[in-house]
Each structure stands twice: as C-alpha cells, then as structure tokens.
Amino acid sequence: MNALRNVAALVEKEWRHYFGSPIAYVALTIWTLLFGAFYVLVFNRFLLVSMRSAQQMEFGGAPKLSLNEWVISGVLHNMAVVALFITPMLTMRLFAEEKRQGTLELLATAPITGLQIILGKFLGALSLFALMIAAGLLNFLLLWRYATVPPEWKPVATGALALLLVGACFIAVGLFVSTLTRNQIVAGAATFGLLLGLWILGWMDDPSAGPITRVFAYLGLLTHLEELMKGVLDLKDVVFYLSFVVFGLFLAHQSVESQRWRA
C-alpha cells in the first residue's frame, strides 16, 4: 500500500516536471504532427493503390486491400522509429537532473526504496508516452467514421500495445543511461546512440545467417513488432519486450546502488 503510494507520488512528480517544462509539449507536438503526417501520406498511397487495383478488378485482378495492413500497421511501424528519436528526450533528465540538482539526496534519504524510485520514474515516462500513443490513435477514428469497410479493431489494439512495449524498452534503456551521468545532454545522446544500435541489430535478421548473427538480430528491438502489428498477440514477443524492460530497470537499479557504494 505504502509502496504504491510512493510510486504514485513519484509518477505525479515526473508529470509535473514534464508539464512544468517545455518537454511534454514539444514531445507531444512533434509526435502528433508526425503521426498525422505519416497517416496522411500512407493513406493517400493506400487510395492510389486501391484505385489501381479497382481498375484491375475489371480483369478479375487483385484482392481487396486491407486498411489494417496498409494504413494502420504502416503508420504504427513508422511511429516506432519516431519513438526511437523522441523517448531519449523523455528519459534524459530522469536521473541526470536529480544528480545535478542534488535532489537525488532528497529521494535517497526519504523512506522510499531504490526500486520505488526507479519504478516511479519509469512509469512517469511511460505514462506520458502512453498519452502520446493515445493522442495519435485518434487519427484512426476517422477510418471507422468514413470507411465503407471499417478496419478490424484487434490489430489496432495489438499494434498500439506493440508500440507501447517497444517504447517501454526505449525508456528502460534511457533510464539506465540517465543514471550514469549528471549531464542531460550526454544522457540523451548516449541513449539515442544505443537505441539506434539496437534498431540496426534487427537488420541482420536473415534466416540464412549463422546462429550468432541470429542471436544479435533477435535482440533487435523492432524485429519483434511484425507479428503484433499484424494483430497476432504472440506471448513470445510480449515476453521478449517485458524481459528487456525488466533487465533495463535492473541495470538502472544496480547502477544507482553501486554509485552509492563507490561515492
């Protein structure tokens, strides 16, 4: 009960920092603008292609295109890459700023545990990211309103979940990196570099590659999105993301504790 209250107090505090500074507004603006832009671009392309296929239909041609597959999954995929750029902005100050300001001393001498501090900060950033996803999803409501064959909701839900999970991984990485320095810019840049590396790992995904390459490719954060985006809720992928998050938070916790011992 106490633990829950402490974590909630920390989440609230992080939100105050986000919305008391330009960070939340900048992140939300960039995110929703890009979400909208990708949505328009992908949707126009979808119209073009489906018009062409409709013409081919006269010759008994291609099957009907799916909004889910073409529009929603496409946009969400792009937004996963955008998240890679934006989440470092949300995580860079989490610990670095507390260390610089000396407020880590306030948290560390309050009757709360290190784990509660980590969780509060993680959930604070993740909930803001969830708000960003929710704001972006509003775009898709138009499809339900105007499409003759509305999209299925399930792939949208698993797609949004996939985005949330991959964002959680990004945030866990960023949280860990932020514990390593007292400089926000360094934390942000290092997080971004690390995330980019983890993304590129996925490019090695090739069934014909050797086992070691396959292991590295497996760690590629974006490779596990495919099935979820299609609407297939595979436990394997969810477990992958969750264990990645737990590992990131574990590293962050160890980092904070070990600095206490070495300080």
Add this chain to the structure above:
Amino acid sequence: MIEVENLTKRYGRHTAVDGISFRVNKGEILGFLGPNGAGKTTTMRILTCYLPATEGTARVAGFDVFEQPLEVKRRVGYIPETPPLYPDMDVETFLDFCAKIKGVPAGERKARIDEAAGKTRVGDVRKTLIGRLSKGYRQRVGLAQAILANPDVLIMDEPTAGLDPKQIIETRELIKGLGGDHTIILSTHILPEVSMTCGRVVIINRGKVVAEDTPDNLMHRLKGAATLRVEVRGDAGAAESALRGVPGVLAVRPPGPAGGGAFEVEAAAGADVRAEVARAVVAKGLDLVGLTQAGMSLEEIFLHLTTTEPVHGDVPPPAEEVTA
C-alpha cells in the same frame, strides 16, 4: 538517540572519516564542528543512510543505519548543504510531494505543511516557484521539508550558510526552538553559532574527533594560564615593574604593536589576580584605564585543535591533552 561507534569511511585510499564515535541524547542539540573537508558531511550522509560506512556502526533511535535504513529514514529529517529543491515546483507543491514520500498520511498532510511552513516562515511564498526564491527562502524551504514529517532526529549540514545576518539569527532561534522536541545534529564552521545554539560540541578534524564537550567547558578547559589585558596610562617602565611585582603573575609582555596598547599579563591557572593588579597599578600613581580577562574564544580553540602548528606562540597545550 544517536549512537555512532568507530565509524570509518574510505573513498579509495582517502579516509574521510576515521573511526569516530559519539552519542547524542534525546532532545539535545549537538554542534558538529570542523574545517571544510573534515568529514562532517560524510558522517551526516552515513547517518541519513545516503552513504554506507566502510566500518563501524551508527544507530538512530535504536535502528542500525545499514540494517534498517527505512526505519531510520522515517525518523530523520535531513538538510544537505545545498537544500535539495526542484526549481520548477512551487513551494506548496514541493512540500506536498515531500510529505507524500515521507509517508505523512493524507489526512494530516495539509496541517503538517501549514505547520512546517509557518515555523520556517515561508507562508508568504507558498505559491512561488522555488527557482524564483532568494537563497534565504530556499534554505528555509529546505528546513521546512526536513521538519515536515515531525522527525525525531534532525540532521542539518550548515543550515545558515549563505543567509544574511537577520536570517541567520532567525534560523538559529528556530533551531533552538526545535531542540527538546527533536534531537538535532548541526554541522557548521561558524563558531558563534555553536556557542549560541548547541548544548554540546564535537569537533572533528581530518576525520577524527579531537574534542567533545559543552562550549563553556571547552573554553574553560583550554584557558590554562589566564591572560589579562591591562591598559595603563603613564610611565610604561614603572607600570611593567608594578605588574611584575603582583604575586601570582607569571609573565608580563609590554604593549607592542600586536598588543594594541595594553600589557598582557599571564597569571597562574585558576588564580584571579585582577584586584591585585588594579591595586598595584594605582599604588604606583598610574592610571588604570582598562582591565579585561582574555579568555580563549571558541575561534581560538577551534584553530588550536584543528591546526597542527600552534597559531599563537603562547597557546601551550597540544590537542591530545584537551581530549584526554
């Protein structure tokens, strides 16, 4: 209330705190004195469970800082050297957050915040962003944060640093008022602060306790040979011989540039020769215009204890004799 035994903290090869021991009784205000880098902050950080000690134990209210940190943290209010504040929060929001993480029940929160803000006189800036506050207000918000949960123990690391004289006096009054209800450790290198607020003093230097006593006793014990400053108008030679003639006088130094126009008369420890000195001077037909007992001020004691070389050639006892 606080028991520190043989506490040692090493940073790599550097030993910041070297086997210090002391106790603080309930309701007592203990002055923790030492030059910069003596290990004051490190000791306080260990007591507040911020840093683990390398060796030794510390117990607060019966709880070991290493074994039961949460129990200790619940009972300790701490003000680090620079008050830990969020500049982007207003005072009330900040105190509300602190109350939450300190486990103040929701029903009492508002009353506790009101009380802490009232005691530290930050009521008039409750809605102001902390980043816009002056140094004095920030210090007081830091203090408000520390007393918020009504802790048994208050640990303050130089709480008056950076305040103006009026604020310093107010803060000292506040700290004095908090003694009794709270057990307080107060670190400082401002000595009058200690003699004004603290019941007992622990002086540390290079990580070691060099003296522990009440401020009065410290001054008393260190006095050793009492020194009188005697101002005489008239023939200096006659005055000097008159002073030397007084029984109990060990040495007389004629007024030099350092003496400020007064004779320095050293008498045997414990002997009060003021009346005899006055009579001897007047008997010679000279005018006695000033007679003061120059006790060692806390400053001198402090310098004496924390400097390896004697500051004045005439301060006799080495530090070891004092702590004995």
